[in-house]
Amino acid sequence: MNFLRFLWHESGAMGRQISFATFCSGAISGFLVTIILGAASTATDNTKSFSNLLMFAVALTGMMTAKRFSLRRATVLTEGIVEKLRLRLADKIRRAELFYFEKIGAERFHTLLTTETQVISNTATMAINASASAVMLVVAFGYIAFLSIPAFVLSLTAISVTIIAYRLSLRSVDPLLRQTVEQENRFFALLGHLLKGFPEIKMNVRKNHDLFGQHLQPAAATLRDLKVDTGHRFVNTTIITHSAFYVLLAVVIFLLPRLSQVEPSVIVKISAVVLFIFGPLAEVVGVLPFLAKASVAIDAIEKMEQSLDREVGSHPPVDLENPPRSWDFESVGVRDLRFQYENADGSPGYALGPINLTFKRGETVFIKGGNGSGKSTFLKLFTGLYPPRAGCITVNEKAVLGPQLQRYRELFSIIFTDFHLFDRLYGLHAIDDEALAQLIDDMELTDKTAFQEGRFTNIELSTGQRKRLALITVLLENKPILIFDEWAADQDPTFRRHFYHEILPALKKEGKTIIAATHDDHYFDTADRVLGMDFGRFVADESNN
Numbered sequence: 001m002n003f004l005r006f007l008w009h010e011s012g013a014m015g016r017q018i019s020f021a022t023f024c025s026g027a028i029s030g031f032l033v034t035i036i037l038g039a040a041s042t043a044t045d046n047t048k049s050f051s052n053l054l055m056f057a058v059a060l061t062g063m064m065t066a067k068r069f070s071l072r073r074a075t076v077l078t079e080g081i082v083e084k085l086r087l088r089l090a091d092k093i094r095r096a097e098l099f100y101f102e103k104i105g106a107e108r109f110h111t112l113l114t115t116e117t118q119v120i121s122n123t124a125t126m127a128i129n130a131s132a133s134a135v136m137l138v139v140a141f142g143y144i145a146f147l148s149i150p151a152f153v154l155s156l157t158a159i160s161v162t163i164i165a166y167r168l169s170l171r172s173v174d175p176l177l178r179q180t181v182e183q184e185n186r187f188f189a190l191l192g193h194l195l196k197g198f199p200e201i202k203m204n205v206r207k208n209h210d211l212f213g214q215h216l217q218p219a220a221a222t223l224r225d226l227k228v229d230t231g232h233r234f235v236n237t238t239i240i241t242h243s244a245f246y247v248l249l250a251v252v253i254f255l256l257p258r259l260s261q262v263e264p265s266v267i268v269k270i271s272a273v274v275l276f277i278f279g280p281l282a283e284v285v286g287v288l289p290f291l292a293k294a295s296v297a298i299d300a301i302e303k304m305e306q307s308l309d310r311e312v313g314s315h316p317p318v319d320l321e322n323p324p325r326s327w328d329f330e331s332v333g334v335r336d337l338r339f340q341y342e343n344a345d346g347s348p349g350y351a352l353g354p355i356n357l358t359f360k361r362g363e364t365v366f367i368k369g370g371n372g373s374g375k376s377t378f379l380k381l382f383t384g385l386y387p388p389r390a391g392c393i394t395v396n397e398k399a400v401l402g403p404q405l406q407r408y409r410e411l412f413s414i415i416f417t418d419f420h421l422f423d424r425l426y427g428l429h430a431i432d433d434e435a436l437a438q439l440i441d442d443m444e445l446t447d448k449t450a451f452q453e454g455r456f457t458n459i460e461l462s463t464g465q466r467k468r469l470a471l472i473t474v475l476l477e478n479k480p481i482l483i484f485d486e487w488a489a490d491q492d493p494t495f496r497r498h499f500y501h502e503i504l505p506a507l508k509k510e511g512k513t514i515i516a517a518t519h520d521d522h523y524f525d526t527a528d529r530v531l532g533m534d535f536g537r538f539v540a541d542e543s544n545n
């Protein structure tokens with residue numbers, strides 16, 4: 001979408017106020033030119049000098065007031081638009097499903113919410129200044145028409161030819177801008193590998209050199225070439241307009257007197273107007289590359305928002321303001337559950353199921369299986385994070401329907417292998433500080449972190465310690481079903497033993513249902529049941545009790 005149309009669309013009543021003020025400031029600055037030139041031509045006439053000065057002062061005050069108003073309001077408006085847009089996108093993202101989120105990728109959303117939305121605020125003030133200049137140009141041309149109709153017609157012809165040449169030269173820039181954005185994303189992705197894979201590349205010169213020399217550098221060079229190419233085309237457009245300005249002067253000075261009877265004093269005035277409008281003309285032209293870039297960013301934002309709307313609209317709405325009622329259950333499970341990933345080329349990927357399973361309330365169940373056997377995928381399906389291709393989730397043997405999905409999800413607390421550790425206990429309000437300090441102590445983290453002023457003082461911990469902190473959050477959430485995906489894998493032998501022999505039994509005693517994917521066969525006897533997975537199916541059901 002065109003950037004100015006986007007601004008107008010998003011700005012509502014304030015946009016109309018700003019447009020009016022911008023129009024006034026542009027129009028008054030146009031009139032200022034006419035006042036100055038009028039005053040210059042009657043400078044020796046004492047009777048007129050006071051009234052000219054008064055008009056000049058009034059116009060100047062009016063222009064400054066209107067400009068100040070429009071720019072101040074524009075700052076409020078654009079920052080408001082960026083805030084609204086970021087929150088609107090973030091709100092849609094939080095309503096999307098995990099499967100969709102993973103498909104798009106967190107990095108893409110991150111760029112959208114940071115770099116691409118920032119373009120709007122960077123461009124808006126320039127665009128508003130340029131709009132005022134455009135209005136001033138119109139007034140100035142009106143004044144030329146007032147001075148001499150042939151001069152006006154000639155100037156208009158020169159400007160029209162310039163605009164056509166400008167648009168033609170700009171036509172090739174748009175696809176180039178889009179290519180630049182794509183290449184920029186590729187380059188940033190490679191930079192991400194350099195930054196996130198820092199320890200790995202420090203340990204391996206070949207890897208370091210390959211990533212930098214064979215991938216990052218060529219990507220940077222392609223990006224530079226694209227940007228230089230785009231820049232050159234913008235230089236062409238700037239040259240066209242600057243030349244047009246001199247052509248316009250030449251037309252007024254050399255051609256106009258040949259075509260019509262015009263007083264030399266009028267030619268001087270028209271030339272002065274043309275000189276006056278050079279600055280505003282440059283401002284209008286200068287903003288065009290930025291408008292083109294902003295339009296590309298707006299298109300990307302708009303496309304993503306449409307995709308998010310489709311995603312959010314394809315699921316029953318969820319009330320995220322009020323938590324759903326709790327759900328009393330005797331059993332949870334899955335019936336005829338099937339799922340299939342899609343490979344990057346769109347072909348069918350790893351398939352899971354059919355799976356039929358029931359977990360009884362208060363049971364401790366371990367899921368074992370080799371790497372890639374489908375344990376994590378099953379847990380995401382079972383907890384309602386992934387949509388099954390067929391079959392359903394059940395509570396008390398009854399299928400969970402779409403509108404009940406969030407209520408179902410609220411039954412669980414989960415620690416996945418790639419969990420995120422929050423520094424605050426979001427969603428938990430009545431926190432018992434003493435109980436929390438005790439939990440920190442139980443997890444042997446007292447000398448590492450504390451909970452102060454609503455946040456953990458330190459979350460820069462070892463992987464095992466981070467998992468213990470995540471476990472504290474899970475315990476505080478007090479959900480009836482706890483899911484652990486290889487939680488103990490990063491614990492030292494002592495704490496691992498503590499987890500299986502003390503923490504899990506204590507949770508079971510409290511009535512919690514525990515489902516854990518684990519490779520810790522030494523502790524399989526601590527579960528009520530151990531289920532085995534292979535090739536996306538459950539293959540064994542060994543009851544321990």
Ligand SMILES: Nc1ncnc2c1ncn2[C@@H]1O[C@H](COP(=O)(O)OP(=O)(O)OP(=O)(O)O)[C@@H](O)[C@H]1O
Nearest residue numbers: 341342349350369370371372373374375376377378
């Ligand atoms: N996002 C994805 N897109 C396509 N295929 C995937 C995706 N995530 C996982 N897979 C495939 O699904 C299969 C099962 O993966 P899953 O993570 O469920 O296994 P797992 O049993 O938890 O393994 P591990 O013990 O290594 O954690 C794997 O073979 C993997 O290649």
